[in-house]
Amino acid sequence: MPSYDYPFNERIRTLLRLEDLFIKVLHNIEGEHEFIHHSVLLSIFQILDIIERAELKMDLLQELDRQKMVMNNLRGNPSIEEKVLNDLVTDIENAARPLRNTPGKLGQTLRDNEWLMSIKQRSVIPGGVCEFDLPSYHYWLGLSSERRKHDLSVWMSPLMPLHDAIRIILHILRGSGMTSNMTATNGAYQQMLGGAKPAQMLRVEISDDTPCFPEVSANKYAINIRFNSLDNAQRPRPCDHDINFSLTLCNL
Structure with a gap:
């Protein structure tokens, strides 16, 4: 059944946009063709642009902590299955722990990668990533799909705590009404x-x-x-x- 989500505030709008980008990245990263992996990298750049707000990490941690408190307060409620509640609290803890342990600003390791940032800078220009503009990127796209998948997974790794936190928060939100x-x-x-x-x-x-x-x-x-x-x-x-x-x- 097709579903359509409509956010009422900027906070939820940001989470939905990030969720959409993560879904596309994690699906397309398993592809083989270089054009698919080019699309993955462009989506990663869009994620970086959205999470530029320094307070996003703190917002997510505060929401996860609040939801954990809400769930713990429901213990003993006869209308709620204890196992389901325990599993949800565990999911919240598993999402919060790596996000809390992520040093500094979200995605900072990617911003410190000069090669990636050179591609990102050119990607906003229409047709700006042609082989004559970025020969090193053209070379990378010509490497084996296994090599590209490995590199993309490495670049996505510091963003996965963000993905997990957004996933659990939106899961709770969608099940709340x-x-x-x-x-x-x-x-x-x-x-x-x-x-x-x-x-x-x-x-x-x-x-x-x-x-x-x-x-x-x-x-x-x-x-x-x-x-x-x-x-x-x-x-x-x-x-x-x-x-x-x-x-x-x-x-x-």
């Missing part, structure tokens, strides 16, 4: 929000055989969802029929 079945009348849905603790993200899920996608406009006061489809020219067109979907409001 109650899911409701809704209907978008003539392809449109609106809901007013209230409560002392506003949602941080919403999830929309639709069935596989529904040929449309949601466009969301939301804040802490209201949600507006408009379902669209694509015509043959890939232009969005409003759906004019009722659409059943599920809606989850998530909050850490």
Whole structure:
């Protein structure tokens, strides 16, 4: 069932962007062709740009510590299975430990690599990584796929504690809300929000055989969802029929 996440604040938006980049890197790093590994390196550079904020590491550690405290306070609750709770606390601890032990700024070892930074600097220029611009990079792309995979894994290694922390936090966030079945009348849905603790993200899920996608406009006061489809020219067109979907409001 296709799902769409919509963040309500910049903090969750950053985590979702990093999650998306990590998914692409970890999938494509197993590829064989040099062009695939070129895409991996560009995604790594994008990760570095996003994590330039020095406080991201501290934000993640504080959230992991807070979630560990929340989970420990749930011990003895008869509606929660003890093994599931213990496994989640263990996952939180395993995610926090290497992140806490990472010295300095996230990704600093990559920033200290002059060769990588020379490629990163050229990569923002359209067509800036041609072989005549970066012959050493062209040579590296021509090495065996095993060598490229090894190098990419080495460069990704200092970023993996970040990946693990984001994975567990978003896992908790996505599992935090109650899911409701809704209907978008003539392809449109609106809901007013209230409560002392506003949602941080919403999830929309639709069935596989529904040929449309949601466009969301939301804040802490209201949600507006408009379902669209694509015509043959890939232009969005409003759906004019009722659409059943599920809606989850998530909050850490």
